[in-house]
Amino acid sequence: MSLSATASSMDKSVCTLGASPARSYAIPVLAGVLLSVIVVSIAIGPSSVSFNALFQGIMNAFGAGEPMSMRDHVVLFDIRLPRTIMGCMIGASLAVSGAMMQGLFRNPLADPGIVGVSSGAAFAAVSVIVLGSMLPASIAALTGSFLLPLSAFGGGLISTLLLYKVSTRGGETSVATMLLAGIALSAITGAFTGLIVFQSDDNQLRDFTFWSMGSLGAATWGRIASIAPFVLALLISIPFLSRGLNALLLGEAEAFHLGFDRQKLKRWIILVVAAATGAAVSAAGAIGFVGIVVPHILRLVLGPDHRLLLPASAMLGASLLVGADVACRIIVAPAELPIGILMAMIGAPVFLSILLSKRSLFTF
Amino acid sequence: MINYVKSALRLSLSSLFLSVFAMPHLAAAEDTAPQRITSVGSSITEIIYALGEEDRLVAVDTTSLYPPEAQKLPNVGYMRALSAEGLLSVEPDLVLMVEGSGPENTLDVLKASSVPIIPIPEEHSLDGVKAKIEKVAAALSVEDKGKKLIAAFDKDAEALAKITAAMPAKPSVMFVLSVGSDRLMVSGLNTGANAAIELAGGRNAMDTYDGYKQVTVEAVVEAQPDIILLSKRLQTDKPEEKLAAIPGIELTPAGQNEAFVTMDAVYLLGFGPRAASAIKDLSVKLSELAS
Numbered sequence: 133m134s135l136s137a138t139a140s141s142m143d144k145s146v147c148t149l150g151a152s153p154a155r156s157y158a159i160p161v162l163a164g165v166l167l168s169v170i171v172v173s174i175a176i177g178p179s180s181v182s183f184n185a186l187f188q189g190i191m192n193a194f195g196a197g198e199p200m201s202m203r204d205h206v207v208l209f210d211i212r213l214p215r216t217i218m219g220c221m222i223g224a225s226l227a228v229s230g231a232m233m234q235g236l237f238r239n240p241l242a243d244p245g246i247v248g249v250s251s252g253a254a255f256a257a258v259s260v261i262v263l264g265s266m267l268p269a270s271i272a273a274l275t276g277s278f279l280l281p282l283s284a285f286g287g288g289l290i291s292t293l294l295l296y297k298v299s300t301r302g303g304e305t306s307v308a309t310m311l312l313a314g315i316a317l318s319a320i321t322g323a324f325t326g327l328i329v330f331q332s333d334d335n336q337l338r339d340f341t342f343w344s345m346g347s348l349g350a351a352t353w354g355r356i357a358s359i360a361p362f363v364l365a366l367l368i369s370i371p372f373l374s375r376g377l378n379a380l381l382l383g384e385a386e387a388f389h390l391g392f393d394r395q396k397l398k399r400w401i402i403l404v405v406a407a408a409t410g411a412a413v414s415a416a417g418a419i420g421f422v423g424i425v426v427p428h429i430l431r432l433v434l435g436p437d438h439r440l441l442l443p444a445s446a447m448l449g450a451s452l453l454v455g456a457d458v459a460c461r462i463i464v465a466p467a468e469l470p471i472g473i474l475m476a477m478i479g480a481p482v483f484l485s486i487l488l489s490k491r492s493l494f495t496f
Numbered sequence: 497m498i499n500y501v502k503s504a505l506r507l508s509l510s511s512l513f514l515s516v517f518a519m520p521h522l523a524a525a526e527d528t529a530p531q532r533i534t535s536v537g538s539s540i541t542e543i544i545y546a547l548g549e550e551d552r553l554v555a556v557d558t559t560s561l562y563p564p565e566a567q568k569l570p571n572v573g574y575m576r577a578l579s580a581e582g583l584l585s586v587e588p589d590l591v592l593m594v595e596g597s598g599p600e601n602t603l604d605v606l607k608a609s610s611v612p613i614i615p616i617p618e619e620h621s622l623d624g625v626k627a628k629i630e631k632v633a634a635a636l637s638v639e640d641k642g643k644k645l646i647a648a649f650d651k652d653a654e655a656l657a658k659i660t661a662a663m664p665a666k667p668s669v670m671f672v673l674s675v676g677s678d679r680l681m682v683s684g685l686n687t688g689a690n691a692a693i694e695l696a697g698g699r700n701a702m703d704t705y706d707g708y709k710q711v712t713v714e715a716v717v718e719a720q721p722d723i724i725l726l727s728k729r730l731q732t733d734k735p736e737e738k739l740a741a742i743p744g745i746e747l748t749p750a751g752q753n754e755a756f757v758t759m760d761a762v763y764l765l766g767f768g769p770r771a772a773s774a775i776k777d778l779s780v781k782l783s784e785l786a787s
Contacts (some may be wrong), residue, residue, distance in 0.1 A: 203584060206609035211581045334707055335576065335596060342577040349579055352601050409522035466555060466582030467573030 150240050154433050155440060160445035166220070167450045173216040173458050179207050179463035208479060210352075219457050220349035220450040221363045222416050225408035225447020228366055230423020230440055231430075235377035235438055236401050237310055240300075240428060240486055244409040245420035248317030249292050253406075255321040255411040256287025258340060262332045281359050285410030291317055292406045295396070346419035346472030355415050362411035369404045373397070374438035381436060419472050421479020422449050428486055509563045527751075529637035530590035536575050536584060537594030537624070538727060539565050540616055542768030547641045557597075558717045562762050580605035618767070620691035622653050624656070625771045641706035645769055645781045652772035660697035665784040668751070669698035670721035673761075675738045679710045688765040693725065695709040696779040713744035723785050724750040726777070734758075755785045 171444040172288050173188055210493060226244070233242040233249075244250050278432070295317055299310035329340055376397040379387035388394050412419070426449045427441065434440050453471070462468040497733070532556045541560035544553055555570040572582050575594065580602040583591065585750040591606065591613045606613055614635050616628055624647050633642025671689035673681040683689040684705040693700050701721035702711070724745075726735040736756040745751040763774045 178582045179587075180585070203611075204607050206605060207581055207584055210605050210608055211584075306717075321775075338574075338576050342574070347577070350578070350599060350601055352604075402698075437648075461579070461581065464571075465559070466579065466585045467571050467579070468579035468582055470577075 142180075155435070155437075156412040158430075158434055158444050162444055162451070164452045166447045168335075169455045169458075170216055170220070173454045174208065174212050176210060177207065177456055177461050179203075181207055183404065190317075214346050214353050214356055215351040215453055215457065218359075219348050219357050219454040221356070221359060222348070222419070223422060223450040223453025224446035225363050225366055225412045225449075226419065226422035226453070227426035227445040229405045229409050229412075229451075231427035231438070231441055232373065232377065232401050232405050233302040233423070234427055236296075236379055237396060238383075239310065239383060240267070240431070240470040241424065241483070243369040243421070243423040244288070244292075245404065245418070246342060248295060248321065249288050249406065249409050250413055250418055250420070251318040251325070252291025253288035253410040253416055254344070255325045256283040256410070257344075257414050258328055259283070259341070261343070262336055263330050263342045263452050266280060267376040278358050281362060281411045281414040283410075285407050285413035287321075288410035288413070289403065289406035291321065292402045296402060301386050302438065342470060344472070345470030346417040346475070347460075347468070347470050348416055348453075349454060350415065351466060359411035359415045362407040366404045368409035369400065370446070373401060373404070376443050377401070377442075378436075379419075381438075402476060408484040416477040417472065419453070419475050421483065422453060424486070425479050425482045426452060428431065431460060500507065520773055521727040526647070530588075530635070532587055533636070534572060534580065534586060534588040534591045535560060535585075535593075536572065536591065536597045537616065537618070537626060538766050539561065539618070539764065539768035540592050540632060541596060542634070542770065543629050543645075546629075546645055547633060547636065547638055547643075548575060549636050552636065554588060555583075562766065565654050578602045584609060584611070590614065590635060591779060597776045606623045611736045613647060616717060620688045620767055622649075622772060622775075624732060625649065625767055625769070628767075630768060636643070651770050652770040652776050656695070656772055656776040656779055657676075659776065659783055660695075661778075663697045663786060664785045665786070666699045667722040667782055668720070669696075669723045669725050669782065670701040670716065670719060671725045673727060674709055674738065674744070675726070675735050676710075678742065679712060680716060680739075681708055682711045682716070688767055689725070689727075691767075692764055692775055692778060698723070699781050713742055717744055717747045719748075721748055721750045722756060723755045723782060724748070726756060726758045728758055729761055729763060753785070756765055756782045757785070 166167050175181075177227060181189075185200050186208070187210045188200045189204065192205070230243045234240055236242070257280060260280050263349060291374065295310065295313055298313040301307050329337060352462075358486050376387065376392050379390045379392050380397070382390075387397070427445050428449060430441055430444050453475075456474050457471055460471045461473055463469050502696060526637075531552050532554045532771075533552050535553060536545055536557040538559040539555070541556050542562055544550060545563050545566065550565070553566075553569060555572050556566050557572055557575045559575055560566045570586055572586065573579055574600065575597045578597060578599070580611065583602070583615065588611055591742055593613060593615060595617050597603075603613065614631070616631055617624070619625075619627070626649060626703060627651065629642055629645050633639050633645070651662050671683040671687075671693060673683060673689070675681075682706055683700070684702050686701060686706045687708060690700045701719045702715075724739065726739060728735055736758050738758060739745055740751070740754070750756065759774070759778060763770060766774070766777065776778045
């Protein structure tokens with residue numbers, strides 16, 4: 133009952149999509165925000181790099197300018213630049229994954245973190261961290277730095293498929309079942325993660341604790357390269373999936389009548405979301421709520437049209453994560469606050485506010 | 497025009513830089529010994545203070561709790577979750593860190609920025625502590641002060657040896673890190689606590705696993721410790737009262753005789769310059785309770 137009500141209200145808003153000013157300015161404004169956040173992230177940190185050094189650094193990157201001090205060079209090119217780029221990739225992945233999941237489930241609360249996809253990816257990642265040394269050397273050499281993102285991808289994919297199978301019956305996805313199944317899935321993977329953590333030694337335990345709070349501190353060029361294919365797959369899929377996602381908003385039957393191959397569409401969405409979420413989790417640990425907060429805010433301003441929502445989510449997600457990372461670096465400098473803590477502080481209240489405003493969805 | 501602005505900017509910035517930083521940097525250039533040291537690891541920080549070289553310390557990590565003054569220094573975070581830029585921002589000319597500090601990519605970045613890093617092996621033995629003191633003193637170019645510190649350490653170690661030699665039998669001791677409502681975090685083998693118990697003349701009652709694990713009261717009863725050793729973080733903590741209130745503890749010899757020993761966690765498990773004195777204190781208490 134309530135579901136059809138939302139469907140029709142979404143239906144209405146899809147139909148009334150016009151060229152409002154917010155919609156036409158959205159992309160340039162968000163691009164501007166992202167660009168300035170990137171500049172801030174490169175310019176600001178606990179080490180003071182003077183504007184002169186910054187300028188020289190930019191000149192150096194283009195093969196000109198004067199040589200700069202070793203320390204400034206390392207801070208700019210080995211710490212801040214990879215960190216900023218990885219923050220953009222992960223922020224965009226999480227936000228777009230969230231928006232796609234919400235479109236797929238037709239529910240604004242679906243998020244890779246909350247429905248258990250991240251915990252599936254986390255389980256796979258922790259298994260690799262703790263048990264990775266037991267792998268035969270030949271396999272380890274073959275997969276190399278791709279092992280962690282690949283297995284996190286696998287874990288994310290399996291849990292997404294499982295969740296979808298459980299909560300979908302006769303082509304209709306039940307919201308309540310999905311959330312509850314997500315909780316169950318998180319509990320199961322959490323138990324297995326706990327089992328592995330129980331077996332780990334003190335150092336692995338502490339590493340895991342920090343890993344579970346999320347951090348962009350591990351950004352290196354190598355890691356960027358290892359997650360890039362998965363993130364790119366998600367971003368490239370945006371123009372191919374956004375029309376289908378719009379059709380899905382109307383309902384699966386309606387999407388079929390509009391000429392979309394529903395099953396193929398859903399499979400692609402699950403595949404790219406699992407890939408990107410897995411890669412993000414493997415590189416930065418568990419960072420929640422980006423996938424809920426960003427699409428939610430954008431839907432309020434721009435409406436539900438995925439052709440705009442998905443690229444806008446990518447930009448705002450990147451801006452939010454990179455911005456939050458700047459704060460994490462400065463608040464307790466020279467130490468660093470795990471970014472997952474900050475994101476939960478921002479995200480949980482937004483999550484609650486969605487819950488309150490859409491309370492009718494959860495009466496069952 | 498751009499060139500002019502650029503050079504003016506550079507000039508003003510460099511003169512600013514000179515006026516603020518020139519003095520200490522010039523002094524550092526004259527003396528090759530490092531003057532801006534970052535210490536990662538509680539025992540290293542303690543050693544630097546014990547050597548009286550704390551003026552050269554610019555930052556510590558979150559495990560450096562003693563002496564309390566150390567906590568007022570800039571803190572670079574937890575030893576296994578160090579931030580590369582945070583470490584660089586305190587402009588160290590030497591980073592002393594216990595082995596196992598990281599993560600790896602932070603160390604790589606530090607190496608790339610040519611900040612000297614000296615890893616200090618962490619070993620839970622009296623000889624290990626002396627080697628640590630020697631290494632730190634050498635890194636700071638204060639070998640003489642290091643020798644004095646080791647001599648003082650040896651005195652405590654000799655006193656400890658006398659006490660343990662006089663102990664009739666090895667009491668079985670269980671180290672409880674924290675007391676929950678019905679579970680205890682108990683040290684197995686291969687921990688600092690295990691080493692402290694053995695050095696103090698006891699033997700670990702919980703010898704079935706490595707590291708720390710949460711165990712039930714039943715497992716504690718099964719292990720039958722003669723003495724239960726507890727640790728506290730604050731002067732006001734009273735873990736022995738919490739422990740005595742747990743049903744089942746009275747079924748152990750330690751519970752029947754109220755043979756509980758509480759010691760400051762940082763003092764007992766720091767394995768820094770106070771290690772010999774701390775283990776001697778423990779040994780005194782063990783022999784009192786064992787006789």
